[in-house]
Amino acid sequence: MPQLNKLRTALPGGPGGNTATPPSARLRTALTVFFALDGFLFAGWVVRIPAIKHQTGASATTLGLALLGVSAGAVVTMMLTGRLCRRFGSHPVTVVCGVLLSLSIALPAQTRSALALGLVLLVFGAAYGGMNVAMNSAAVDLVAALGRPVMPGFHAAFSLGGMIGAGLGGLVAGGLSPATHLLILTGVGLLVTAVAGPVLLRHPVPRPPIEAGAGAAEAPRRLSGRARRLVLLFGLIALCTAYGEGALADWGALHLEQDLHAHPGVAAAGYSLFALAMTAGRLSGTALLERLGQTRTLVVGGATAAAGMLLGSLAPTTWPALLGFAVTGLGLANIFPVAVGRAGELAGPGGVAAASTLGYGGMLLGPPAIGFLTDWFSLPVALTTVALLATAAAALGYGARNATHPPVA
Secondary structure: OOOOOHOOOOOOEEEOOOOOOOOHHHHHHHHHHHHHHHHHHHHHHHOHHHHHHHOOOHHHHHHHHHHHHHHHHHHHHHHHHHHHHHHOOOOHHHHHHHHHHHHOOHHHHHHHHHHHHHHHHHHHHHHHHHHHHHHHHHHHHHHOOOOOOHHHHHHHHHHHHHHHHHHHHHHHHOOOOHHHHHHHHHHHHHHHHHHHHHHHOOOOOOHHHHHHHOOOOOOOOOOOHHHHHHHHHHHHHHHHHHHHHHHHHHHHHHHHHHHHOHHHHHHHHHHHHHHHHHHHHOOOHHHHHHHHHHHHHHHHHHHHHHHHHHHHHHHHOOHHHHHHHHHHHHHHHHHHHHHHHHHHHHHHHHHHHHHHHHHHHHHHHHHHHHHHHHHOOOOOHHHHHHHHHHHHHHHHHOOOOOOOOEEEO
């Protein structure tokens, strides 16, 4: 399994091959912290969108256009970050992006127009996209070194960080201005990066035992066309599932309150239940992968999510819909991390970048798609597209069942 960035995870000019590496647990903990920080900061920004909309005087349409700045910045940066990881190593790039993300989250609260908001969100999206590619690349290498499918645990930290960020953001929203809140998040992000970053900067990922006698200077081989197609396939799987995450984050509560006439508090709990179920699914993801394998995990997860979303979107009352949201979260939980991990196994940081670009693009572009479909049909019908894409993810996962080795040219 080629690890295209494992030889460069130390800082340029640092100690060479005789550097004693710390226990893998330290690197795993540091990476887990960065995943949690990423989710925490992004959720902290999301809960302040209504206040910043009011501050900028943006209409629903202009706000939607401004929010596309996050998508645009992320998509442009993700592919560039794959190259940076190959050149400088995924560890230093993760730390730099952590600093940039922490600094850029304070910018949206300083804007007074939709145009200015869109421009600063390009910067925020660039940092967010870069961090996701870099930390996932580092995680792929560490998974290979550990020899265990622990990738879902990192994504569980992302989900947990998002839950904490959203919960705390909701608690302070009434007492703190967006500028103060986001500036505090900047301080938290910089502090966490200062604590966890040195572990990544000082130590490379341990090499897998199978490579103990391999030449350190072996150049990566060019990927075949089949390998590129497989990376694209795993990126599409990631897109299908991330679409559902974005759709439920932005439209789940509205569906419960508007279509099922749920109490606002119950409606707000809908996404929390979905996120909690997803976090629980990811925490148990390693055991599930060891028991079922990657292909079965993708297929069973996609089918479970599809069934849950059909219930969540078409149920006539609130409580079955909430159950459907929870089942959807359990089904989607491990598909994205498995897809990104498989792409990384095939193509290193470039594979992670490609799959992440498609995946996070689905998360960021899914909500506008639901909005358009709602105008044409209805919100319950629009939400059934989440089930449709989850089914597609299961089918694509089954189609990739034989992608066990990275083909090269």
